[in-house]
Every structure is written in C-alpha cells, then in structure tokens.
Amino acid sequence: MNCLYQTKRIFDLKEKMLSSKRYASIEQARIITRVYQENEKLSLPKKRALSLKAALEELEISVEDEELIVGNRTKGVRYGVVFPESGCSWINQEFETLPTRPQDQFLVKEEDIKEFREKIYPYWKGKSLEDAIKGTYGIEINEISKVVKINQKDHAQGHICPDSALWLKLGPQGLMEKAKKKLKNCKDEQKEFYECTILVLEGAVHFMQRYHDLIESEKIESLKEVGKICMK
Template sequence: MKDSLFAENRVVSLERGWLYMESYKETEGEPVVIRRAKALRHLLENHEIVIDDYDLLAGNRTAKPRAGVISLEMSPYWIDDELDVFPTRPQDTFDISDEDKAYFREVLLPFWSGQSLNDWYQAHIDEEVAEAERQAAVTEMLAACKQRGTHTAIESTLALSLDDPEALVAACDVFLIDFKIADRERSLEVVVHGE
C-alpha cells in the first residue's frame, strides 16, 4: 500500500478551484457565507471519487494520491507566483502540466482575482496594520492567518522585533489574536481565534 502511495510524483489538483468557480458563477449576488456553503456542497457533490484496491478507508481530497489542493477562494496570487517552480521549489514539490498551468492562468486566475479572501482583506486592512506589514513586524503571523483562513486556531511563538508595539496590537485586533510579550524585545506568544 505504501509503495503504491509513493509510486508517482505529487501533482497540483485544480479540481477544487474549478468546482468552486462553477458554483460562484451560479451564486453571484448572494451573501458570501451562502456562496461558500453552496460551493462546498457543489464540491462534495461533484468531486471525483477514486477508490483504490488497497484503500482501507475510501476516498481522498483529490483523485491522485497526495495531490496538492489549492484553495483559490483564499488567494490565487501565491499560486501564480509559484506555478512555474512547483516542481523544483525546496519544500513540497508538485508536478503540474503545461495544460493545467495555462488553464490556471487563462481561466482560474482571472476569475478569482479581485474576489478572494485575500482581496477582501487587502480592501479592509487598517492603515496601521498595513504599515506594520510593510515593516515586517507581523508579516509571518499574518501570512499564517491568511494562508490557513480565519476558521483555524493557531498557536505559535514567534521571535519578532517589536519596533512598533501599537501597530502590532492593531494587527492582532484584526485577527482576534491574544498575545503575551514574554521578552519585550524579542518574543511574542500568539494565539489566533477562529470566527
């Protein structure tokens, strides 16, 4: 079973992106929370299900084992930035066909640009938070929050240079974050609460 799981290189799966796109096209004008719920339903009803002979538990998030699932509704931009280096990047390498790259750039990226969670965040960010990001005081923390979505709780300890603690507090307020400064100059304990 393990040999068959690792027999092929990992690939990028665009299935979630185009199924979510199909649903979002059908639900335009509806409240975001309803659109997200209907998109999930559409995904669950239309996702390709593969049951292999060796499976003890049937089903997977993708048709290919260990494929990379991309959540374009969160942010399509980092994917576009890394699309050509997925097979060679130092972490989590994935193969992606030229055909899939073209589909991503010609269909999925134009559709999701301007309506992802990252776009909403950028449109609503407070200037103090934006300045803190520019100073890189909270970039790692905010990137983790944005990448994982607002429904996931994250606990981590970050070593940060706290040049502007008030901007850091403002950034934390945006994501409902509690923090304790352990060493006022170097470290910060962060707990992120979901919505």
C-alpha cells in the same frame, strides 16, 4: 508491541503514497469558480455552501485495494489542491516553480496553468479572502512584518477543530436531520446558517454514497465492508 512492525497492507499503502507523482490540482478550483459565477446574486454563505456541495458531488474519486478508510480530496493519492476563494495570487506567481522549489514540490500540467490563468484567476482577482484581508489590514500587516515574522501573510489560511465525536455518532444524515429540525423553529437571522448547513451535509451524504457505488461497480471484494459503512 514492536512499533516498527508493519502489515503488508500498510506497507503497500505507504509505498503507493511515497512513489505516486504529486500534482497540483485545479479540479476543485474549477468547480468552485463555476458555482460562484452561476450564483452571483446569492449571499456569500450560500455560494460557499453550494460550491462545497458541488465539489463533493463532482470531484473525481478513487480507492486503493488496501484501504479500510476511504475518502480523499482528489483522485490522486498525494495531489495538492488550489483554493482560489482563499487566495490565488501566490499560486499564480509560483506555478512554474512548484516542481523545482526546495520543499513540498508538485508537478503541474501546462493545460492546468493555462486554464487557471485564463478562466479562474481573472474571476477571483480582487475577490478572495486574501484580497479582503489586504484591503482591511494590509498596511498594518506589512508594518508588523518588519519586526516579526508573519507566516503566509500573502494568502489566507485557517484551521478548525471539528466535533469528530458528534460526527461519528450521528453521521452526516443524522446531523442533517438535526439541522432541519432547527430550521423549522429558528429565528429569521439564523435560517441561512441552517440552510447552508443542510446543503453541505447533503453533499457529504452524496460523497459517501459515491464511494459506495464506486466500490460496488469495481467489484473490489476487500472493500465490500467499507462500501457498506459508507451507506450507514
């Protein structure tokens, strides 16, 4: 098989991705901040679960006619997302330089910078994972960084290895039913974990339903089968 061959569908999708303007999006940051502010008395796991659920239910979505797999973290094809709960001092310092920095450039809307600095950053300053790491290991990290390179020591990041096979086998609805059964018989100290799991999966189910509804409402014939899959 010629690995250089591309179907017209793939070619068109690639062209859209490469030609689309890239913006830094604060939409998710706005939602997460609001949910945290509305639920100050709840535990951190509950606030994280509720904020992710809200994001899945409220984020603007879109589909391209050529897509066979839908779902994105922003309406824009190549937007970058700000995660204030992880760390936001760096983005606060670098907003104006994002469009012109040597690599990984993003356009930024002036109104987004204003909203971030007036409403989002003040809430998270001192409360993010970045701040927790600095408060606990900041001195040690700074000392170590004098002799070895530490990638992104000024803000937090993480990676996960999800069980994709189980997700594809059960889907969010199946996983939610499994979590509900566990919740009925688990120990008291495990209840919050399963409650949060159910909240997040409810958001995932709603997220998929929203794509189905969007495809149906826009009457995109080429995506009818994709819309049906979103409801399974």
